[in-house]
Amino acid sequence: xxxxxxxxxxxxxxxxxxxxxxxxxxxxxxxxxxxxxxxxxxxxxxxxxxxxxxxxxxxxxxxxxxxxxxxxxxxxxxxxxxxxxxxxxxxxxxxxxxxxxxxxxxxxxxxxxxxxxxxxxxxxxxxxxxxxxxxxxxxxxxxxxxxxxxxxxxxxxxxxxxxxxxxxxxxxxxxxxxxxxxxxxxxxxxxxxxxxxxxxxxxxxxxxxxxxxxxxxxxxxxxxxxxxxxxxxxxxxxxxxxxxxxxxxxxxxxxxxxxxxxxxxxxxxxxxxxxxxxxxxxxxxxxxxxxxxxxxxxxxxxxxxxxxxxxxxxxxxxxxxxxxxxxxxxx
Amino acid sequence: xxxxxxxxxxxxxxxxxxxxxxxxxxxxxxxxxxxxxxxxxxxxxxxxxxxxxxxxxxxxxxxxxxxxxxxxxxxxxxxxxxxxxxxxxxxxxxxxxxxxxxxxxxxxxxxxxxxxxxxxxxxxxxxxxxxxxxxxxxxxxxxxxxxxxxxxxxxxxxxxxxxxxxxxxxxxxxxxxxxxxxxxxxxxxxxxxxxxxxxxxxxxxxxxxxxxxxxxxxxxxxxxxxxxxxxxxxxxxxxxxxxxxxxxxxxxxxxxxxxxxxxxxxxxxxxxxxxxxxxxxxxxxxxxxxxxxxxxxxxxxxxxxxxxxxxxxxxxxxxxxxxxxxxxxxx
Numbered sequence: 035x036x037x038x039x040x041x042x043x044x045x046x047x048x049x050x051x052x053x054x055x056x057x058x059x060x061x062x063x064x065x066x067x068x069x070x071x072x073x074x075x076x077x078x079x080x081x082x083x084x085x086x087x088x089x090x091x092x093x094x095x096x097x098x099x100x101x102x103x104x105x106x107x108x109x110x111x112x113x114x115x116x117x118x119x120x121x122x123x124x125x126x127x128x129x130x131x132x133x134x135x136x137x138x139x140x141x142x143x144x145x146x147x148x149x150x151x152x153x154x155x156x157x158x159x160x161x162x163x164x165x166x167x168x169x170x171x172x173x174x175x176x177x178x179x180x181x182x183x184x185x186x187x188x189x190x191x192x193x194x195x196x197x198x199x200x201x202x203x204x205x206x207x208x209x210x211x212x213x214x215x216x217x218x219x220x221x222x223x224x225x226x227x228x229x230x231x232x233x234x235x236x237x238x239x240x241x242x243x244x245x246x247x248x249x250x251x252x253x254x255x256x257x258x259x260x261x262x263x264x265x266x267x268x269x270x271x272x273x274x275x276x277x278x279x280x281x282x283x284x285x286x287x288x289x290x291x292x293x294x295x296x297x298x299x300x301x302x303x304x305x306x307x308x309x310x311x312x313x314x315x316x317x318x319x320x321x322x323x324x325x326x327x328x329x330x331x332x333x334x335x336x337x338x339x340x341x342x343x344x345x346x347x348x349x350x351x352x353x354x355x356x357x358x359x360x361x362x363x364x365x
Numbered sequence: 366x367x368x369x370x371x372x373x374x375x376x377x378x379x380x381x382x383x384x385x386x387x388x389x390x391x392x393x394x395x396x397x398x399x400x401x402x403x404x405x406x407x408x409x410x411x412x413x414x415x416x417x418x419x420x421x422x423x424x425x426x427x428x429x430x431x432x433x434x435x436x437x438x439x440x441x442x443x444x445x446x447x448x449x450x451x452x453x454x455x456x457x458x459x460x461x462x463x464x465x466x467x468x469x470x471x472x473x474x475x476x477x478x479x480x481x482x483x484x485x486x487x488x489x490x491x492x493x494x495x496x497x498x499x500x501x502x503x504x505x506x507x508x509x510x511x512x513x514x515x516x517x518x519x520x521x522x523x524x525x526x527x528x529x530x531x532x533x534x535x536x537x538x539x540x541x542x543x544x545x546x547x548x549x550x551x552x553x554x555x556x557x558x559x560x561x562x563x564x565x566x567x568x569x570x571x572x573x574x575x576x577x578x579x580x581x582x583x584x585x586x587x588x589x590x591x592x593x594x595x596x597x598x599x600x601x602x603x604x605x606x607x608x609x610x611x612x613x614x615x616x617x618x619x620x621x622x623x624x625x626x627x628x629x630x631x632x633x634x635x636x637x638x639x640x641x642x643x644x645x646x647x648x649x650x651x652x653x654x655x656x657x658x659x660x661x662x663x664x665x666x667x668x669x670x671x672x673x674x675x676x677x678x679x680x681x682x683x684x685x686x687x688x689x690x691x692x693x694x695x696x
Contacts, residue, residue: 167590167622224560231559231594256597259498259644263598264559270590291498297643308636312628313590 036128036153036218037096041120042067042082045113046075047102053078055130056101058216062191062206066218068093073112078102087116091123097153099215100129107133114140121150128153130211155214158226158234165232165271167313172242175364176274177252177323178306180297182261182289184282185325185353186252187213192357193278194249200361203246207238209268213251223253224264231264235271247364250274256305257297258288266309273313277306278360279347282325283337299345321363322349367459367484367549368427372451373398373413376444377406378433384409386461387432389547393522393537397549399424404443409433418447422454428484430546431460438464445471452481459484461542486545489557489565496563496602498644503573506695507605508583508654509637511628513592513620515613516656516684517583518544523688524609525580531692534577538569540599544582554584555595562595566602578695581605587636588628589619597640604644608637609691610678613656614668630676652694653680 040059047053059067060080069085072078080101085093098120104113109131117127117135121144127135135141135152145152153159175193177186190206191213197204206213208220221234239248250272254261281299288294303319310317322341326334334351341349350359371390378384390398391411400416403409411432416424429451435444440462448458448466452475458466466472466483476483484490506524508517521537522544528535537544539551552565570579581603585592612630619625634650641648653672657665665682672680681690 164621165591167625224558226559227555228557228559228562228595228598229555229592232591256640257643259601260496260563261560262601262640262643263562263594263596265594266587266597267559267594270593290495294498305639309587309593312588312593 036099037126038066038218039095040067040097040099041085041087041090041095041125042070042080042101043098043116044070044072044076044078044080045100045102045104046073047078048105050078053080053102055212055215056080058212059099059101062195062216068095071116073116087119087123091125095125097126097128100127100131101215104131104133109133109138114138117141118144121145121148124148124150126151126153128155128215130155130215132156155211156222156225158222160237162226162230162234162237164229165236167232167270167273168236169273169314170239170241171244172246172248173276174239174248174250174272174274175276175278176250176268176272177278177280178265178269178302179252179255179280180257180299180302181255181282181285182258184280184285185323186280189278189280189323189352189357189360190249190251191216192352193360196357196361197247203243205246205248207248207250209235209238209251209253223268224261228263231267232271235268239272252280256302256309258291259294260290269306269309270313274310274317275314276364277310277317277319278321278323279303279306279319279345280323280325284328299341303345319347320365321360322347323360324349324351326351326354367430368457369397369549370426371398371428371430372416372418372421372426372456373401373411373432374429374447375401375403375407375409375411376431376433376435377404378409379436381409384411384433386543386546387411389543390430390432393526393547399426402447404447418450418454422456426456428457428459431458431462432546435462435464440464440469445469448472449475452476452479455481457482457484459486459546461486461546463487486542487553487556489553491568493557493561493565493568495560496567498563498601498604499567500604500645501570501572502575503577503579504607505570505579505581505603505605506607506609507581507599507603508609508611509596509600509633510583510586510611511588511630511633512586512613512616513589515611515616516654517611520609520611520654520683520688520691521580521582522547523683524691527688527692528578534574536577536579538579538581540566540569540582540584554599555592559594562598563602566599570603583611587633587640589622590625591621600637600640601644605641605648606645607695608641608648608650609652609654610634610637610650610676611654611656615659630672634676650678651696652691653678654691655680655682657682657685
């Protein structure tokens, strides 16, 4: 677990998209950052208080989180100076970069000197057990999708927020680097060794209060040949009671695979349910979460109505219309 | 790839079962070993010529393969002396032990001194790519099972042998440590990082002659919650044209999971075919391979007839009755 609160480091982000991790933290954990630190030329802005390292330390920041992708895989000298300064001011450093913090000699030296920690959240930090396929108390929701990057993380974060707003017990369970940085903990499932994937998900979603709901971030897709094994480990390790079916209807081919036409939503339901019931015989699909970002509002509403009709399940776009309908679908 | 031929090291195997890797090499690659080396007290015997390290080196042995499980996870001094001697005589060392060769200081020192290599076949040695889900030329058979350890490796090795005996082009593709030691190469799939599982299987089963058949060793089961993700990576990464459905009918619960009753054979077929057709729309099940080790011959024959009737596919036990029926089932 990352120590909170954060100082959100935006570096020299060339545009808002480069700072999408920071945006996620801002959107979903607005109170977790004491402020933001931007370098000259930074074009991203989370609207947080601008702070120097010293000001952030004085405000109680425990971890500097790198909320921006670095350019060209190199951590520049300008970044390095800030990161070292943060450790000297008592902060840990956390990042989900391809370039690992622990491979940067100046950062490793500063961490040793200051006793602070470097968290590369792309890498597992725990030796996970083999999965046991045991049912646990409490309820678990898993987002499954027709493709990668179709809104699964957003869907489960939005459901967590809505549940908490209603006074329910709920926890988003991060399974990817962005989710881990947003919430401060989780399992970077795509970096776990194959034999331990399901066990890692079991550790992530332990027995809980009967009225508690885990919202498990999905990964990949059962239909995505590159990552389907990771998805199935989530379906079995997560032992979900409820599935939310996620889809991006304007996509023409699967992400990263131009030779694969995108699957439709309908076949996802029986496949995901059949597999989920291996572990949890009572698992049911409760709703569809549709990413309508590339549709007009009228088209989106018409499409959602069509999905409800065809799938026999409530359907909404939680980004556009809120997650209430998804939470209402929970028994 | 391991350099061949082998010197087969049986150590101080307390019984034949402890030497099952050696037995596999003896059964499936009878000509790959120049001889066997046994320590005092060894109770296993492959019937190969007894050799000292020096005799094996003179006979051309390139790799000493540890064909036995070590006791208690410790490589004894008696073993160590032989392994060092083998490296000094010009051999590499290969093992699939839980205790890694590369963690043994005397072996690492000897390898550096002699320029020889230590192969821990439990560990991947290659940085595999992300899978692309592309179809390849040639044909691929994948063994899928209702459970772990139900005869998938045996089935594919037996099919390879039968195909080669008929003058066909065929290659067994190992995905586990025993298969890798038997054939000298492969992918230890359960030790590959999640994101690269499917890509590793694609690398293992590259495009080939149109009349060539890859026999891909299966792992785990789509029904086994601990390892199903590994299995699905094989189903998608292997892009099989043909599935052989493997089953052990006397098992009452899934391997390692006493709380999971063993699934029956029938539901495996539609599930495996549905998933396989995501990558290879023409994939079909061609036969059932039944492990009847715990049944009388009469019971086995009656059971096979029942399976053929119920599944509408040829069924045999390749260990008991040969693999001809499985190979005959190839279109």
